[in-house]
Amino acid sequence: MTNNHKTNEMADEPSTTKYLIHATFTIDGLVEKPDVVGALFGQTEGLLTDDLDLRELQKGGRVGRIQVHLSFRGGKTRGTIEIPSSLDKVETSILAAAIETVDRIGPCNAKIKIKNIEDIRREKMKKIRERASELLQKWTSESTQESSELADEVLRAARTSSQISNYGQLPVGPEFRESEIIIIVEGRADIAACMRAGVRNTIAVKGAKVPKSIVDLTKKKTSIAFLDGDRGGDLILKELLMYSTIDYVARAPKGKEVEDLKPDEIIDCLSKKVPVEKVSFITDIHAKEIIENAIKRRKAKLDTKEKTVVRQQPAERVKSRPSPVSREREKRPYPRTSDRGTSRSSRSQNHGRSSDRRRQSYRSDRRRAPAYQKPRIPENLMPFVKELEEKEQQEGILLDDNLKQLKRVAVEKLYDELKKAKKVTKVVFDGIITQRLLDLCEEKEINTIVGAKISEIEKQPKKTKFYTFA
Template sequence: MQNSDTTKYIIHAKIKADGVIERPDVIGAIFGQTEGLIGADLDLRELQKSGRIGRLEVNIKSNMGKSMGTIDIPSSLDKVETAVLAASLETIDRIGPCLANIGIAKIEDVRSSKRKKVIERAKQILSEMFDEMLPESQEITDEVRQSLRIEEIMNYGKENIPMGPNVVDSDAIIVVEGRADVLNLLRYGIKNAIAVGGTNVPQPVTDLCKKKTVTAFTDGDRGGELIIKELLQVADVDFIARAPDGKGVEELVQKEILKSL
């Protein structure tokens, strides 16, 4: 029997017969009518003995006095030899007592089929399994930094206003819009930021601004403009800084933060 590990091609053929035939009839016709037709090197019996072709798979069904079915022949020959062998099958015109016709449907390249399966499986592995693996070194450091930032963030006053750990003791503070902005500044070592939480500036922040040197640092959008206007009306603001147009303070990297401030 053909070793599937060495199979290169599979010849797929269709068979029709004007009468009732069975598998042994088809096998006998194939071996008998191709013998000596294409030379000793491609003699089916010898090829099968040496393992260069595999077991002939024949499926036959009969109905209303007619028979039809399929023939599959595994081959470890090269493509030219396999094509010649396939062509020889089409010379068979009689099976048992019946007129018959064998036509080649296709020659399947097993290695190509395997390559396609490998590609599809590789895609599946990449999409499903690599997500479950350990993070890259950069992801690890970012995760550690994130946990440290969350631990460092504090709350100011009864309103639990998010702030960095140095706000109370520092001579200068940075007033930002929200908690995410405070966290992002903490990520880059800026620990004196406090959030106002929107356009309604809390009274504790207003009172704190009277005692500190204040930089208002807001998003580069319409909301940021409105917060600046309110801060200028209700608090003592010494400096104004804005994120680049269309960007929020929470998404800035260190270089952008330092440039803005």
């Protein structure tokens, strides 16, 4: 008999059952279950005291229902008997011994043998111990995991908080000052969440009122507003669009806050940023007017940048182009003699003074020369540059020596991807080349990196060549 079958049968027995008597029997003939049960009651009656009479014990609930299982083979009946008992050990043993005295069932000879007496309480205790052990192990594991995760979170939070600095009264990420792109969030907790995702060029507005420093910054730098996906985020976004010059907008999923997002979710939200022309609100109150004004301010900002570039370019060309007088002097091997017949010594002195002035002018030009001269990007990398310039989303392309594309990643994840990348020798990305990024390329033996712009570089790399295309 299976354990499940036993369990089902025992379900009808009193909960006070302590022991279960197991017996086997062999009968020389064919009999039915009632014959077996009747023989047990009939042939044990009078053998023992009234206190141990099987019929009385069952009436009083001290012995449960007798279960009989039988089969027929070769003219004989074989099977098992199970008798639940709530008596003590001694009384149960006496009852079991009395059952073995039954030698006739129906008209046939029979032999009953007690197989064992099962201690139900011991089995229950065994199950209790096993289950309690499982529960304790699971509980301990979960508690340890929670404690470990809590410790890790506290440690990460402490490290992140130590890297957050201030720009005036506003908290900022560690790469905010050197970055040409800034991400505007609501509070300090949002900056910490962004830093866990590797986004370090953030600044917090600390409320719905937009500080003047934010207004001034957005006029100079490319600005992304990254705010909560709720009504509070709507209010801050409207304030930003009313008074500052925002270029792009990214939002947390509806009903979620930036500080609660996982690193992958933050990167996903930033990659889905939209220009102000396509921004939408949860509540549309005054939205149309706000967006129209924001678009005008952004257009004026872009026009100003273009005019600045146009004004700077002719000045650079004039500075680099030699004057007509200089070209004339370069053509002559020596100064021309005047009609008055200037003496050779005078001519030599004049020539010497002229040479001194040219040398002095040359040194002066060298002092005025910028620290970083923009070299020409290798021709074989230009197709990748043009591809990135045509895209709205900022991406990075990782290449090997044969210019085979190994991976394409979001700019925000470029540093982390390069840390674990293999076989990468060239990088083209639509972002800012920083000192930190150059140091990593040098360490990973990446020989070429091409970015949109470059921040201030204090330590020049020895092996890595870098170029810009913006």
